[in-house]
Structure formats: C-alpha cells, structure tokens
Amino acid sequence: MNGRTLGFLLTGLVVAATACAQGRHQGPVVNAPPVPGTPAEKRVLGVLDQMVTGGELYLAVDADNGRMLRLLTETAGAKNVVEIGTSTGYSGLWICLALQNTGGRLKTFEIDPARAEQARKHFEQAGVVGLVEVVVGDAHENVKRLKDPIDLLFLDADKEGYASYLQALLPLVRPGGLIAADNVAMAPDYVKAVTIDPQLDTVFFGRFAVTLKKR
Ligand SMILES: C[S@@+](CC[C@H](N)C(=O)[O-])C[C@H]1O[C@@H](n2cnc3c(N)ncnc32)[C@H](O)[C@@H]1O
Numbered sequence: 001m002n003g004r005t006l007g008f009l010l011t012g013l014v015v016a017a018t019a020c021a022q023g024r025h026q027g028p029v030v031n032a033p034p035v036p037g038t039p040a041e042k043r044v045l046g047v048l049d050q051m052v053t054g055g056e057l058y059l060a061v062d063a064d065n066g067r068m069l070r071l072l073t074e075t076a077g078a079k080n081v082v083e084i085g086t087s088t089g090y091s092g093l094w095i096c097l098a099l100q101n102t103g104g105r106l107k108t109f110e111i112d113p114a115r116a117e118q119a120r121k122h123f124e125q126a127g128v129v130g131l132v133e134v135v136v137g138d139a140h141e142n143v144k145r146l147k148d149p150i151d152l153l154f155l156d157a158d159k160e161g162y163a164s165y166l167q168a169l170l171p172l173v174r175p176g177g178l179i180a181a182d183n184v185a186m187a188p189d190y191v192k193a194v195t196i197d198p199q200l201d202t203v204f205f206g207r208f209a210v211t212l213k214k215r
Pocket residue numbers: 058059060061084085086087088089090091092109110111112115137138139140156157158161
C-alpha cells in the first residue's frame with residue numbers, strides 16, 4: 001500500500017467516524033408493521049397477519065409492496081381500483097385499507113375459482129366484502145367489459161399478459177391515474193411499453209413498478 005492509498009483510507013475512516021458521531025451514519029431502516037388506528041383497520045390487519053402466519057397466500061406481493069399499494073390508493077383518493085390477479089386476496093386487502101377511507105371500490109379478476117373463493121372469504125372475514133367485486137375467469141376476456149375511468153390499475157397476473165392488459169386498459173386509466181405492477185422483471189415487453197411512452201412516467205423499485213399517466 002503506498003502513502004497515497006493509505007491517505008485515502010484514513011480520510012474515509014475519519015469521515016465515517018464523524019458521520020457516526022453526528023448520528024448521520026445509521027444502518028438500513030426496517031419497516032415496522034403498521035399500528036392499527038381504528039377497529040376497522042385492526043380487523044383488516046388481523047386477517048393479513050393470519051394469511052401470512054397461516055400460509056393462506058399464493059404468490060402474493062410482499063408486505064412492503066402491499067403497504068405501497070395502500071399508500072398509492074389512499075393518496076390517489078382512488079374511487080375505482082382494478083386489480084388483475086386476485087389470488088387469495090392479500091394485495092386486495094391492503095388496497096381495501098385505503099378504500100375504507102376514500103369511499104372507493106375494488107374490482108379484482110382471478111382465473112382460478114378456488115383462489116377466488118378463498119379471497120372472498122378473506123374479504124368477508126376482514127369486513128370489506130362490500131368494497132370488493134371478485135370477477136372469476138380469464139381477465140383478458142373480462143376486462144373488455146370495463147367502461148368506467150380507473151384511478152389505480154394493479155397488474156399481478158400472467159406476466160406475459162402485462163403488455164396486453166396495459167394496451168386494453170390504459171385508455172380507461174384517468175389522466176393523473178396510476179398503474180402498478182409486480183414482478184416486472186418477468187415482463188420485458190411491459191417494461192419497454194411503460195418506459196418509452198411519452199404519456200407515462202415509470203419508477204421501478206425492486207420487483208415493483210409504478211407508472212403515472214401524465215395529465
Ligand atoms: C401473483 S398471483 C396474484 C397475487 C395477488 N395479487 C396478491 O398479492 O395476493 C397471480 C394470480 O393471477 C391469476 N391469473 C393468472 N392468469 C390469469 C388470467 N388470465 N386472468 C385472471 N387471473 C389470472 C393466477 O391464478 C394467480 O392467482
């Protein structure tokens with residue numbers, strides 16, 4: 001090691017030590033679970049917890065992305081949320097936490113009848129069944145019946161279908177509305193579509209993507 005390298009190392013150590021001493025250099029911040037503020041919120045969070053501990057999930061979003069969906073739904077003041085890929089209702093329940101406050105509704109599409117049934121039970125148990133419609137069947141066919149403007153679209157079904165869901169539903173997403181998608185690395189056509197379209201602005205974090213349809 002020459003004198004110059006040693007100098008750099010020592011400078012780095014001094015900078016790190018100073019940052020620590022000033023309380024600026026801390027480890028990664030870990031998300032603590034949300035603290036329920038109302039009985040309604042407690043009931044939904046209880047079912048979400050039970051789904052995780054009881055293994056009542058099938059390829060669900062992780063808890064952080066579920067919480068992100070809740071935040072997006074609430075900040076968008078979403079009245080009309082569409083989810084493609086209900087599974088057993090885990091992401092849907094996170095969305096419902098926000099819909100309880102926005103006065104909105106979720107329409108969620110699932111091809112597997114058994115999973116759709118399980119989701120319905122979870123929505124019932126959580127006291128949000130009145131906020132959700134579960135549509136059973138191939139979403140590629142069923143979304144053709146959608147007519148109302150969408151505030152938030154969440155894609156989480158067949159990855160090879162993401163680009164075609166986008167093509168079918170983007171005209172319904174309102175200007176200023178959002179499109180979220182999970183596991184986007186498995187959907188390269190979708191990544192390209194949301195990246196090159198000038199009417200869209202997309203941010204990727206981890207396996208998740210959030211797209212704004214510009215006004
Ligand atoms: C990744 S899981 C969804 C997880 C769910 N969003 C959650 O976080 O709890 C994908 C779901 O999409 C469903 N699916 C796949 N292809 C579909 C299609 N063409 N139409 C509707 N649902 C479909 C699968 O049956 C599966 O339950």
